[in-house]
Amino acid sequence: MLNAEDRARFEQTVLPHLDAAFNLAAWILSSRTDAEEVTQDAMLRAFRFFESFYGGDVRAWLLQIVRNTCYTWLEKNRRMKMTDQFDEQLHIESSATPESIAIAGEARERLTRALETLPPRFREVIVLRELEGCSYKEIAAITSIPIGTVMSSLSRARRQLHSALAKGAEGEDTNEL
Amino acid sequence: MSCDLEYSVVHSYFDGELGVIRAAEFKHHLSDCSDCMDELAALSSVRGSLKYARLYETAPASLRRKIRADLHSIMPGTRRSLLLSWRRLAAAAGLFLVVLILWRVISGVRKEEDYQAEFAAGIVDAHLRSLLPGQITNVNSTDPQTVGTWFEGKVKFVFPVRNFADDGFALQGGRVDIVQGRTVAALVYRSRDQLFNVFIWRTRELNGSPRTGSRQGYQWIDWRKGKLEFCAVSAAAPSDLDRLQRLLTE
Numbered sequence: 154m155l156n157a158e159d160r161a162r163f164e165q166t167v168l169p170h171l172d173a174a175f176n177l178a179a180w181i182l183s184s185r186t187d188a189e190e191v192t193q194d195a196m197l198r199a200f201r202f203f204e205s206f207y208g209g210d211v212r213a214w215l216l217q218i219v220r221n222t223c224y225t226w227l228e229k230n231r232r233m234k235m236t237d238q239f240d241e242q243l244h245i246e247s248s249a250t251p252e253s254i255a256i257a258g259e260a261r262e263r264l265t266r267a268l269e270t271l272p273p274r275f276r277e278v279i280v281l282r283e284l285e286g287c288s289y290k291e292i293a294a295i296t297s298i299p300i301g302t303v304m305s306s307l308s309r310a311r312r313q314l315h316s317a318l319a320k321g322a323e324g325e326d327t328n329e330l
Numbered sequence: 331m332s333c334d335l336e337y338s339v340v341h342s343y344f345d346g347e348l349g350v351i352r353a354a355e356f357k358h359h360l361s362d363c364s365d366c367m368d369e370l371a372a373l374s375s376v377r378g379s380l381k382y383a384r385l386y387e388t389a390p391a392s393l394r395r396k397i398r399a400d401l402h403s404i405m406p407g408t409r410r411s412l413l414l415s416w417r418r419l420a421a422a423a424g425l426f427l428v429v430l431i432l433w434r435v436i437s438g439v440r441k442e443e444d445y446q447a448e449f450a451a452g453i454v455d456a457h458l459r460s461l462l463p464g465q466i467t468n469v470n471s472t473d474p475q476t477v478g479t480w481f482e483g484k485v486k487f488v489f490p491v492r493n494f495a496d497d498g499f500a501l502q503g504g505r506v507d508i509v510q511g512r513t514v515a516a517l518v519y520r521s522r523d524q525l526f527n528v529f530i531w532r533t534r535e536l537n538g539s540p541r542t543g544s545r546q547g548y549q550w551i552d553w554r555k556g557k558l559e560f561c562a563v564s565a566a567a568p569s570d571l572d573r574l575q576r577l578l579t580e
Binding site: 160163164165166168169170171172173174175176179180185188189192193196197200210211212260261263264265268282283284285286288289291301304305307308311314315318 | 337338341342345347372373375376377379380381382383384385386387388389390393394396397398400401402404446450539541542543544545546547548549565567568569
């Protein structure tokens with residue numbers, strides 16, 4: 154049974170990775186609102202599993218739980234509409250200054266669209282690598298896919314992003330899968 | 331790509347995942363392969379655009395608070411029997427007390443967690459600032475003594491400066507920085523292709539076990555030792571930061 158000491162330890166070691174957890178959830182679910190709900194759920198789950206965590210890479214351990222919670226949630230709530238419109242809220246970043254929003258706004262919108270059109274499995278790999286800075290080994294651990302598959306997903310995702318950026322246009326997005 | 335190298339080699343090189351020898355081989359190959367050159371340029375343009383667009387989604391402060399409250403409410407030992415009226419009364423009194431205590435604890439915790447989020451933001455911002463061209467060091471030297479002497483008179487505390495080149499962390503130099511309004515010393519180390527900033531400032535708090543965290547893809551580890559607080563930050567893997575932390579505390 155978990156006690157107050159475990160809780161303190163959890164707050165000290167796991168909770169600081171909340172941003173990483175939320176970022177991954179927001180990109181898997183394409184919605185900040187849903188990400189809040191799922192991240193909260195995942196954190197509580199992580200706390201219940203905390204007893205079985207014997208050290209190692211906390212962030213990878215937590216992200217693995219977050220990812221599983223996301224996919225369970227998607228299956229339950231959105232089986233029908235996996236190609237949902239993305240949540241406009243995803244564009245609002247609380248810590249950005251007005252200037253940086255204006256400058257980065259256009260690029261951000263184009264990239265968000267490009268990322269949204271990637272199949273979820275490719276998207277999570279690119280988010281873990283490029284936004285979260287995870288190594289191939291960590292990505293393989295988090296997503297439970299072999300390193301070879303991590304590498305091939307990453308290169309296909311990058312190719313698609315590159316061609317979407319090169320086109321520089323919204324509208325037609327070809328998925329050459 | 332018409333080059334007969336596997337695409338995965340280019341990506342692994344780009345991601346710093348090739349071993350030293352294979353990376354050197356690839357570098358050699360690169361000098362006369364325009365296909366791989368183009369592929370590398372494409373990769374870095376994608377990475378650049380992603381960085382520039384600031385796509386990282388940070389968690390709202392309200393979520394952090396909700397999770398803390400959840401953690402505090404699922405602790406065992408709050409089940410009561412509601413069968414007897416005197417018990418009910420006791421339960422009500424107990425509940426009142428719990429609510430009162432919880433309220434006080436939460437308002438205390440809230441301060442602390444806001445502090446921690448702010449702290450992480452300040453540290454990571456300072457690290458990012460230092461990565462801008464020409465900002466990383468004020469004193470450029472691999473010699474601990476030179477760096478140590480440079481700091482004299484610039485900060486009001488003393489700390490050891492060491493080079494861990496033999497253990498894979500080469501001293502690059504140091505600078506004086508300001509993090510959240512506090513003057514701090516920063517030592518810079520390099521390990522393979524990653525830069526590490528170690529921020530040092532004076533604290534009144536007691537020594538404690540290290541705290542770690544991540545923000546926007548950067549990892550940090552914070553610890554206190556002998557009236558000084560240290561915080562190392564980098565984009566490298568947490569295990570590398572742990573290693574540097576151990577070297578610094580030895």
